[in-house]
Amino acid sequence: MGINVEYQAALVTLAAANFEEIVEFYEQLLAIAPNPYRPGVYAEFSAAGLRLGIFKPKASHESEFLTQGSGSMSLCFEVTNLEVAIGHLSQLGYPPPGEILIASHGREIYAYDPLGNRLIFHQSIEPFPSKL
Template structure:
């Protein structure tokens, strides 16, 4: 048996869809390429980000933080931190230095972990 995948993308469940769509639209500086009352989709370089309102089993999606993170490479980490702060979601910690560059952890309105990083260009 062969597992053949033609496409992959990340989705986030959101009971309050509008709030999360507004947050990501403002953070990313783009509008969703598809938006309905139950689903929105952003097209990023190399990634589609979907946000959906669950129709069933809503309790399992409330406050569901996990080990998964949405990593976003930015050209100016300080500017990205300022933008998150302006949106009302300042990163709670300090900038870290990793092998690939500088990074900081942040969280969206629903508590999903974001890792914003600026490559060291190595």
């Protein structure tokens, strides 16, 4: 069956040449300070089950991390009030460019961080009423 790998933890990481700007954005967005934090090198946020690491790639590795675009990855945040989240993003200077979308699982809106990474803010809806 192959090797049985025992995973200890998982986290999402973002490479950022403009490290301090990105750390400040997520510090304000999540309303928490990074921990651990090594200025100019690494910052990690833990919020609502998400571990988000931000690092500044060494100069020898910048092309590997910083020239491929934002790709298909999205950071998804489930919120209790979508309008409050939109207001917060707008206050930070990164208002969502589109309208609220309605999906079978709730309402959501797309936004982007200073690196151009897609952020999805999602508000669940009440379960559909059963048929009578």
